Every structure is written in structure tokens, then in C-alpha cells.
Amino acid sequence: MHFGDFLPMSYASVVDVLAGKVAVDETVTVRGWVRTRRDSKAGISFINVHDGSCFDAIQAVVPAELPNYESEVLKLTTGCSVAITGVVVESQGKGQSFELQATGVKVYGWVEDPDTYPMAPKRHSMEYLREYAHLRPRTNVTGAVMRVRNTLSQAIHRFFHEHGYLWVSTPIITTSDCEGAGEMFRVSTLDLMNVPKTEQGNVDFSQDFFGKEAFLTVSGQLNVESYACSLSKVYTFGPTFRAENSNTSRHLSEFWMVEPEVAFADLDDVAHLAEDMLKYVFKAVLEERPDDMAFFEQRINKDVVERLTRMVDSDFVHMDYTDAIEILKNCGKQFEYPVEWGVDLQSEHERYLAEEHVGAPVILKNYPRDIKAFYMRQNEDGKTVAAMDVLAPGIGEIIGGSAREERLDVLDQRIAEMDLPAEEYEFYRDLRRYGTVPHAGFGLGFERLVSYVTGMQNIRDVIPFPRAPKSAQF
RNA sequence: UCCCCAGUAGCUCAGUUGGUUAGAGCGGUGGACUGUUAAUCCAUGUGUCGUUGGUUCGAAUCCAACCUGGGGAGCCA
Secondary structure, eight states: OEEOSSSSSEEOOHHHHHTTOSOTTOEEEEEEEEEEEEEETTTEEEEEEEOSSSSSOEEEEEETTSTTTTTTGGGOOTTOEEEEEEEEEEOSSSSOSEEEEEEEEEEEEOOSOTTTOSSOSSOOOHHHHHTTTTTGGGSHHHHHHHHHHHHHHHHHHHHHHHTTOEEOOOOSEESOSOOOSSOOOEEOOSOTTSOOBOTTSSBOGGGSTTSSOEEEOSOSHHHHHHHHHHHSEEEEEEEEEOOOOOOSTTOOSEEEEEEEEEETOOHHHHHHHHHHHHHHHHHHHHHHOHHHHHHHHHHTOTTHHHHHHHHHTSOOEEEEHHHHHHHHHHSOOOOSSOOOTTSOOOHHHHHIIIIIIISSOEEEEEEEGGGSOTTBOBOTTSSEEEEEEEEETTTEEEEEEEEEOOOHHHHHHHHHHTTOOGGGGHHHHHHHHTTOOOEEEEEEEHHHHHHHHHOOSOGGGSSSSOOBTTBOOO
């Protein structure tokens, strides 16, 4: 609560009033949007107002004696924006601790046509809400998602800060087309209708803004490695762009990724880092957002609170790829794609491991080198690399990480084997040439984390304005 | 990108072996009742049946293409 500098009244957030932070009998003004209005012939109206500060709306009891009761209060509909001044009282009715005995209602904005206001006080499908991404944060579900998303985001920063990690903002624009994680969006200021050409007939990128081809980043990892190899413990947390034509409930073209990178660390170190971080943020959500989580438990997924609670104080299952293959081969389940050592795991395999065999997130480690990226550190067996995935029930991979190959000769050998353009990796090779150290890191898909925590099934509903193939509204 | 499904009122859906007048619930609106709170009860309106083309005497219904959405797969976080 704060006192306005110029106005004689004090303002309060809904959360503060409902939590009892405003003394009973004190007069405050709450500002927000009307969720419902109910009129009683006893000469009062009940108006529920939400302002996003918590899941619940506050109930204002508006007496018919107010001068604008007939002219305005009785015309309020869902979505109208109001300031309601009133005395904080303990509620006479059930359903709320405190309420406002209104002494004044000011209307900021009306809803033009209540019949067509898209956010009607009723159940809407998530597909429908997505078409109104600018208004859906007024709904219970999107409001709850965004508060949990914020808590997760803050908790991630807090976790790393408390553990001595530095947040490094790696660039969003990159001129390296070899980040190795999929199709990239081009960044260019060239006139598409009149593209300059070289004598050979190719696009003359020397005339482009950066003097060469540029793209949006698909991963901050390669860049952040150079900061790990100097500041020791670092992480990125920022937007990432993939121009893949992925049409699924767990892919976005623009998403946020958290990528810690740790010098002098090996695969097990970052596997445990991932586990500690997830437990930390799960705990933060349970402690900070019980109201929103209760809603998800009731309306979205009944397991959502229980599974987080259980995981906060139990150890994650760590499993070698090789052991996972044996489990899959011997589980007696018929898979569409047969399992053999050396194959990449299909969704059905990952689902079985996370959802049926373990029943919780599982950390898979040490994959065959032939199915993994060039920068992953080769193990002594010559067959596997020190890579890991964290697989979550219902979502699949939420984290992918590895120890990085710090030995220049081994790295060069891999670049050659995979036929990658060696000249593009000079800065990366320099890190191995000058004071190289073992290091490791992982990437966490932030929206996948939000999906898992909230139980929301489609990743497009846990980011404010989703971008996906053929879909970039607002 | 591939496979499957869907597109009918503001929303969620029912409907059609091709045939006159297209249905329900919710929401909205009006009223009754009520310290109410997913309120309840009564009344009430609404539709280029996704787009384009085809078959047909006649298409919301059958066919084709396309668009959009959903589920699954691949790519991955």
C-alpha cells in the first residue's frame, strides 16, 4: 500500500487487502477490472474486482445510497475498469476474508458492448483465448499462469545469484550460422524487392547492415562458454529463436531459455545443478503461489501440486542411456519404433521412462556420440558423450545439457568428422587453445518449465504472446 | 513437413442416409428473488453453417483444393 503523492486517498492492491495487510476500518481505494456484479434487492450490489496482484478478486459491497448507484454501478459489466473506495471490513458472507464496504465507485472505462466482450464470465477454451491474447490476461487461468511464470523467473535468477553465478546477456543477433540448433531467422535490412547481387549472382551481404549474413540466435551457449571460461559460473536467460516448422504443443518459434555454463565442472556437476535448480524453483512456486497452484490443481491438472511437493524433497532418478535402453527393451511394451543401443530415443520411449517407469522427471546421461552435437565431450569408452537430458512427464525434454569438449585435438577431430566449417569456429577453438578448462552446462526451456509446473498442456498458453509457424498475432 | 480430426449463434457444441421454418447450454439483455459469490428462477434475441470451386432440380450436408485450429510424429528447449 502506498499513499498517492497528490491524491488524498490511499491505494491498495487486492492482495494486500485480502491478506489483511490493511487494518480493518481503514479506508482504501482498490483499482482494477470488474469480474462479476450481483445485485441484491436488499439495496446493495456485490462487485468483484481483480487487479492481477493475486488469484482472488476482492468483493466490494456497494450500497444503493451512492449517488451514481443507479446511473453507473448498476450498469457495470464484466471488464469495466473501476476504482472503488471503501472501508475494509471482515466479510459477513462466505468466500472471502475481507471485503470493502464501498463509499465511492469511480468508473475509468466502460465495456462498449457487453454482449461481445470476448472475456465473458464463463468457461472459454484455450484455443479461443489464444485469439484474444491481448485480453486473456484478464482471465483466471492466464493471470495465474503469468504470476507463476514470474515467480519461476525470479526464482531462477535468485537461485543462480545465491550460488554465485553471473547473469550474462549473450547477443540476440548473431553472425554465426553454425550454432547448430536448427533453422535460423535472418536479420537483414536489405530491400527484399531489390536485393544487391555479387558478380557471381549471389546475394551481396557485404552491403547488408552488418556487412555479412546475420541471424537471430538459436542458443547463447557458444557465446556464454567464453564467459564461463573467465568468470567461472555464469548463465544466460533470454529469448531464443528457431525457424523450425514445428507444429506441436511444446514448441515455439520464440521462447526463453536459461543456460548455465560452469567452468571446472563435469556432467554430473551440472546434472545435480539442474536438479537443485528445479527443486529450488518448485519450492518457490509452492511457497509464493499457493492460490494459483490450487486453481491449476482444481481445474487444469489434479496432480500438479502433489508432484511438485513430492519432488522438492526426493532425489531425482539419474540414469545412463545404456541402462535406459535395457529398461525399454525389457519392459514388455510394444513400441512403434524398436529400441536398440545407438538409436535416438523417440517420444514414446521418453514418455515411458518419465511417465511410467519413473513417474517423475528423469535425468538421462551419456548418449551415443553419433546422435549428439559436435561440442559434447567424448567419454573414455569412445562410444558415448557426456550429454544429459531431463525428461518431464507430459512434456518430454525440458533440459538438454552436456560437458563441453575442452580438448582441442578431440574437438577438431569432431568438427572434421561432422564436416562442419572449421573456420566458423575459430573463437570457439581459441577457448581451447588458451588456458582451456573442463566445463559443462545445460539449456532449460523456460516455457516448458512453466508448462510442467502449471500443468498447462499447450506451450502457447504459458507465454504472453506466442509466436509459432503461421502465427504471430498482436 | 507428414498422419488423423474439426470448423454451425458472442462462446461450447448438437444436427444432416442432400429437401420447406437451423437447435441446446452458457454468456448478454429484461424481470423475480436473494449478504450475494460457478447464485437460483422466468422471459428474450442472435446465424453469408471456414473460403473457393464442383456434382445436383436443390448443398450447412456429397466431392476437391485451400485457409485456420486441435491431437500425434519429426526437429528440439
